[in-house]
Each structure stands twice: as C-alpha cells, then as structure tokens.
Amino acid sequence: MRYALHKIPVFLLTLWGAITLNFLLPRLMPGTPSEAALAKFAGMGPVSPSQLRAIQATLGVPHGSLISQYGQYLNDIAHGRFGISYTYFPEPVSKLIIQALPWTLALVGTVTILAFIIGTLFGVLAAWRRNKLFDTFATVSCTFSSAFPYFWTGLLFLFVFGFVLGWFPIKGGYGASMSPNMSFSFFGNAIYHSLLPAGTLLVSGMGGWLLGMRNNMIPTLGEDYVIFAEANGLPSRKIALRYAARNAILPNLTGFGMALGFVVSGSILTEVVFSYPGVGFLLYNAVINNDYPLMQALFLIITITVLVANFLVDLLYGWLDPRVRR
C-alpha cells in the first residue's frame, strides 16, 4: 500500500508532463495549426463558439497569453471538450474517440497479455533447453520476427490468409451488413475479424518477451537453489517453472512500458493495413486529411492510455516483488 502511495505522485507528474507536451507540441511547430484548421472549417458549415474555443485551446491562438491558453486547455480537457473533427464534420472529436477506443483496447490488451504469456513460457523452454534445437530455432526466428515491420507482417497475413486462402476477412472490424450491438453474433463476428490483426501483433510482439525471458533465465539456472532443487530430485518442470522462472520473470516485467509502446505503435500500422476501426486507423485518417483537432486529441488519449497501463503494471510489480516495496 505504501508502495502504491509512493507511485501515485510519480504517475500524476508524468501524466501532467504528457498533457503539457500535448499542449506545447502544436505551439512549437512552424505555422499556426489552429488557423489552418479553422480555415478548413470555414467552407463546411457553422461551428459553435464553444467548439471553436476548444479547438483554439488545443492548437493555439496567436493572441492571448500562454498561461491563459494553458488554463483554458486544461479546463477543456477536464470536460472532454476536444473540438470537432474536420474529416468527420460535424462529429465531435470526443465521440469519435469513444467509438474507436474499445476496438484498440480489446485488440491491443488481449494481444499484449497473450504475447507476454506465450513468449515468456517459450522463453523458459528455450533457456531450459539451451543450445538445443528448440532454443536455436526460437532465438533465430524471434530475432528476425521482431525485426519485421508490423505493417509488413500484416500485409503478408492479409495476402496469404485473407486473399489467397480466403480464411479470414481482409478489412474492417465487423461484417459490412452488421452494426455494433451487444449480441453474441456481433461479438463472434468481431472476434473473427480481429484474428488476423491480432495474429500480426502477436508474431511481431512475442519475440521480445521470449528473448528477454531466455536471457534472464539462463543466469538463474546456475543459481545454487536451482542446483539444490535438482539434487533433491524434483521433477524438471517444477524446477523450471516454480524455482527458476519465478525469479527470472521480474526483469521481464520492467520492460513492460516500453513493450506496450511498441505494441501500440505496431497496432496503429496494423489497423491501417486491415482498416480496423480503432484509434490507429482514426489517427491515420486524421493525418492524411490534416485534421489537427482529431489528431491532437488522439495523441493525448493514446499517451494517457499507455501511461495508465504502465502505472497498473508498476503496481503489479510492487505486489510481485517485495524488495521494491520498501
């Protein structure tokens, strides 16, 4: 508990940093993004004054002090006012993000947990059979698969399993004839559509966990307590999982934040390849249309989501490792 209380201020400070970075970015850039955005809206129809102010607070205005702009910006964010989208005019940005976020959360969340479990277990196996066939195969293939660009793996999967073999749908998050609802048939359809993107993320994301676990585990296998357990005649599976792996898994978790960053980046590209209705695809559409309000809000939401996930893993780490709780 004390560990958690110690972590909360650090988390809040990082959160503040990310929100401030989001405020500074458009203001540090050449040109005036807010004017460019507002000029685009001019031809589209009426924009309500409060939306206008929200856009200016996010992207910057030439007049007004930076401090007052910052106050307005924080106030707008606290109330979820991010202005309106240019690409999907006149939809509010917040509504678009709320629609897209569950798709990415479900996809990235599931894949991250799966990649961690599968990768770690294979890493244990590779370390246990060091320099045997499985180890060589796993190490070499993971070194290459983590070097695959995510979108390329996605394109290949799409071509082979979607186009040539026709096993999976090649685009979208659900069938064209369906609309999102809470029925089993819709969930089944959505899961079916998510298998290829998920497989893409899994292939590229698993390697890091495997290699990390293998390299942590090898020194552990030389420890006295492992040799002692072996001398006592414990079954090797028990030694590997209950003695060695338990101690080797902790350093693997410390890299979680960065790993999550990679998967989120990868999911953006993967969602573009599969036209998956998540935040990555939305970000892509915002970028190609120079839809600054939508882009800036998406960047903020993605960053905050990663920070929160990271914070949760930090807490989990404290629970798993009594040494850092002090």
Added chain:
Amino acid sequence: MNFPLLDNNIKNLLTKEELAKKLSSRSSNSGTFIIRAFLTLWENRKARVGIAILGIFILTAILAPVLSPYSPTSTNFSRSAAPSWAHPLGTTGQGQDALSQLIWGTRVSVFVGFAAGALATIVAVTIGLVAGFVGGVIDTILSFVVNLALVVPSLPLMIVIATYIPGRGIGVIIFVIFVTGWAWGARVLRSQTTSLRQRDFVVAAQFSGERLPRIVLREILPNMTSLIAANFFGAATAAVLAEAGLEFLGLGNPSIVSWGTMLYWAQNNSALLTGEWALVFAPGLCIALLAASLSLINFGVDALANPRLREHK
C-alpha cells in the same frame, strides 16, 4: 517508472568491462582497440551473420548505379507486369522496374538508419553524461524528461510532429526519428555515468585538478564504449523500422525511391489484391533483414561487455 534491476545490471556490467580492460592490455591506443573490438564481435556467431548482411547492404547502397539494371525512376516499361527475366521482381503500377527501385532504395534505408541512429546516440550520450555527472536539480529535471519520453509511445509522436512540419522528405523523417528516439539510451547512459562518477579513478582525477571536460572525455566516456555502441545499433534498428512505417503511412516524400515508398505505392495501387505480391514482399524483407542484421550485431556488442553472454565453444 523505475527499472531497479536493470540499473543493477549496468553496475555489474561495468566492473567486468573495467576488469577486461585491465586484463587485456596495458597500453591501448584507439586503433588496436577498434580491431580488438571487431575481432571479439566477429567471434560471436550471431554478430558475424549480422556483419555479413549489413556489409552486403552497404555494398549494394554504394554500388547501386552499377548493380541496378535500369534507372529506378524510368517509367518506360509496361505497368504492373509480373516477374520475368527482364524484370525479376516485376514492374510497379507506374511502370518502373521494381528490382532497380529495391537496389536504389537501399541507400535511403541505410543512410536514414545510420544518420538517425548516430544523432539519437549523440543526444543520448550528452543528456546521459550531463544528468549523471552534474546531478542535483538538473539531473532531476532531465530524468523526468527522459522518463516521460520513454513512456510516450514513439510512433504517434513521430506522426504528429511529421504532420505539422511543412514539406516531406528524408530530412524530416530523420528529424522526427531522432527527436523521439534518444530516451532509452539517455536513461542507460545516465545510470552508467552516475555509477562511474563515484569510482576511485574519477575521484582521483578530480582531486588531481583535472578539468571537467577532460574527466568526462578521457575517464568516463571510454568506459561506456560498448554501451554507446549497443545504443547506436539499437537506435539504428528502430530508425530503419520507423522510416519504413512513416513512409508507408505517406508521411515521407512519395517521389523518392526507398523501400518505404515502394510499400506505400504498392499499397496505394492495391498491389496485393492484383496478385503482385513481390512488390510488397521484397522491400519488406529487405527492411526486416537490415533491421535484423543490426540487432544481430548488437548480440555481439552485448557479449563484448558481458562475458556471461559469450557463446561457449
């Protein structure tokens, strides 16, 4: 965000490096040092494969005008042709020879990888040294910025910056990659500097009246060589992949010839759905091989610093 075990590892690693240095030679000038480092790298099987692949790509980049059968931008051929003897990888939707594009594209990827990797490493070394050596408030502020930059997902940040910057090109790509890619190195090098600062030889140098730049350059920096090298190869790997991703999304200059823009055009012309898989397969494979070669070399660099990871014969 704390990485306590990692920091411990770095401390352990240092002692071994120092030890190895003491054991291996009394006088080491930089020339023999580079040769020795290369030989140790070459002994590592993974690093050897990596060096070989990287060597082939570098040669291809240099010899592109000799190797490529046609001009990469010439659009004189029939469009979207299937692979044939005249065009081993087929032609693009604009009627360019895909193999020539692949060969010329090597230049961009190798250059961006090395340039962005080097810039990110320079920034990482500078920030790591300053934060680790100066300490105090400056260290606290820098460490906060570093930790923030570490957890902010890099691709969205690169995308946002690249979208705001007017103009498209390799310069912009290199800029966004290095602006977002220095944090990990800065963190590692900062902990290394912090632990080195308290070593006897650094304290002795301070007491003997050496000036700060000399202590940093002559006492601290040489003890971080392998970490800096590992950081460079790591940053270069990330840069190669990031460049491809950004260009694929259309944030590069689509009129230059690179692997990323080849993929961008292949996707725009729906090359996969017309069965022209070679246009997607070949550049992606090259990106993967180049990135993998850099990470393979890094296995060797790790073994250079940490004898525990060396392969047993």
